[in-house]
Amino acid sequence: MNLEKRLADLICFFEEFFVAHGMNSTFALYLNLLINLLVLTLVIFGINYVLKHFIIETFKLFTNKTRTTFDDFLIKSNFPRYVGRFVPLFVIYKIFPLIFSEFHDVLEIFYFLFKIYVIILLIWIFRSILRSTRNYLKTRPEFNDKPLESFSQIIMIFIWIIGLMFIFSEITGKSVVGFAISLGAASAVILLIFKDTILGLVASIQVSVNDIVRIGDWITFEKFGADGTVTEINLATVRVQNWDNTYTTIPTYSLISDSFHNWRGMQESPGRRIKRSVFIKQNSVKFLDKDDLEKLKKIHLIAPYLDNRQAEIDKFNESNDIDKSLLINGRNQTNLGVFRKYADSYLREHSAVHKEMYLIVRHLAPTPNGIPLEILCFSKDKRWENYEYISADIFDHLIAAIPYFDLKLFEAPSGDDIRSFLGQKSDS
Structure with missing residues (x-):
């Protein structure tokens, strides 16, 4: 005093x-x-x-x-x-x-x-x-993939709401409880005005709780033209750095309302899937005679298979007294079947293919473009550039190997093919 x-x-x-x-x-x-x-x-x-x-x-x-x-x-x-x-x-x-x-x-x-x-x-x-x-x-490494920006914005919104309630309480002279009750009465108007913010708030919580997207995930969102790595997740938007180093912003709510691809499962798995097909012309598929088999036995990857398989076939045909003057009679090997086995053996010998994951070479239903021979396997290296190199290396070899089996690839005729055909026709 x-x-x-x-x-x-x-x-x-x-x-x-x-x-x-x-x-x-x-x-x-x-x-x-x-x-x-x-x-x-x-x-x-x-x-x-x-x-x-x-x-x-x-x-x-x-x-x-x-x-x-x-x-x-x-x-x-x-x-x-x-x-x-x-x-x-x-x-x-x-x-x-x-x-x-x-x-x-x-x-x-x-x-x-x-x-x-x-x-x-x-x-x-x-x-x-x-x-x-x-x-x-x-x-901290353990929080690198967490949407910390979104969490902080959510908490900050609640703090501002509480602060504004106290400020309006001082301005109007009403208690904070009374102001909260008045705010509840005007909830419809508030929901209309802050609709996007509320949707973003709900989406951010769902994205985090359900672990839909993390920072560092590779996502593909065709609707917004996004294809790249998630660099930021906040209350309103998700920022994606595309592979051409451009940026795409996606509304956070779209992650729970629309469909998109998240490649995290592939990145966390032991290998990355290779799934492609080559289309074989159907009229190039044939049975193999003895001369064909002798020629194919020079390919070391399938030589043991051809010997064992042909011995099994010959035994079956002899025991059933099959007339082999026609190849169609009894059991026979085809050039497409042998090529399928060759492709399977080649993949199992390839050093970049993961042997402990799915490895399948299969026929799909014939199409107007030929018979699809699908290759399904996984590369050990998941890095994009190396993955593309491995895929190209596999199909370079298989495409080059097809003629050795007297098979032909289907290819739509080009302008040169049509001109050549018309020229030969006019000459004749």
């Missing part, structure tokens, strides 16, 4: 001095008020300047001695500066009422603005802590 009395006497010093020297009391009151405000402003700026540098430097000295980097992120997010503002606020709160002790209307406005500023300052401090936490967790 003695300190407050001394401050009150000091604040009135200039007013009493001016009145004692013959100045009008009203003019002396306002001049004293102006001088006190000027002094208070200078004092506040001085305190703020000293505290800002003192707190920041002290905090930096403390962070240099700690092993964690969390406190470094606190400095970058201005946490010490925000906390340091409470000291000049305390000084203003104590001295301002003494300066305006005779101006009750001004004091009411002051207390109102002071409470509003304190609420906003607390929100800024919490935001600083939240940002520091988010940035710190980003440096």
